[in-house]
Amino acid sequence: xxxxxxxxxxxxxxxxxxxxxxxxxxxxxxxxxxxxxxxxxxxxxxxxxxxxxxxxxxxxxxxxxxxxxxxxxxxxxxxxxxxxxxxxxxxxxxxxxxxxxxxxxxxxxxxxxxxxxxxxxxxxxxxxxxxxxxxxxxxxxxxxxxxxxxxxxxxxxxxxxxxxxxxxxxxxx
Numbered sequence: 001x002x003x004x005x006x007x008x009x010x011x012x013x014x015x016x017x018x019x020x021x022x023x024x025x026x027x028x029x030x031x032x033x034x035x036x037x038x039x040x041x042x043x044x045x046x047x048x049x050x051x052x053x054x055x056x057x058x059x060x061x062x063x064x065x066x067x068x069x070x071x072x073x074x075x076x077x078x079x080x081x082x083x084x085x086x087x088x089x090x091x092x093x094x095x096x097x098x099x100x101x102x103x104x105x106x107x108x109x110x111x112x113x114x115x116x117x118x119x120x121x122x123x124x125x126x127x128x129x130x131x132x133x134x135x136x137x138x139x140x141x142x143x144x145x146x147x148x149x150x151x152x153x154x155x156x157x158x159x160x161x162x163x164x165x166x167x168x169x170x171x172x173x
Contacts, residue, residue: 003061006116008108013064013078016057020065021046023074027097028053036133037095039157066096066109075100078113087123101135110143118172125170128154130163137166145170 006013025046027033034042043050057063057077066076076096083089092113096106117125127145129136141147145168154165 006064006112007069008112010069011105011109011112012067012069013109013112014067016054016060016063016065018054018058020057020074021050021054023097024054024057024077025050026099027076027095030098033095033098035158036130036136037093039155041158064109064113066105068100068105075105076109078109080113080117083124083126085124085126088121089124089126090117090122092125092127106139107142110139114143114170123172126168127170128165128167130154130157130160131166132160132163140168143170 003015005015025043028050029042029044031042034040043053060079062080064078064080065074066078067074076094079093081091081093083091092110094106094110114125125145126148127140128151129140131137147166148169149167151165151167153162155163157163
């Protein structure tokens, strides 16, 4: 998995730095963001529990910070994980700070990562979104992902109860 930097016109995609903790807290303390990202409770403080997550981020070679080039501010993350398929495949996850959504940053960052994955031998990308998260579903479809199925009763959501997950894939050309 990557431990290098990518650039787009507006963004820098780079590995985690301990200096990112404060910017990350802005959205990892947001309830809706955390629930959409996997149903976990938001962090209430930059305490020992939060520091343990930052330690995990530091060890995670498959995670990029999405940074505004002109401000040096972390506005999101992209996480790549190995996916079990018959061809080289990667699962893609992403989170964007709510204050920076609907500005094309996720599209720009994900497009760059998708190109990089395919250029480096990945043959398939997979991703998932909860049915209520229409912005994420639309983003995946805009990037060319195709829905391949539903994982029924995928998780217990703190608000919606037991919910499904829509699964998507994108193949290299």
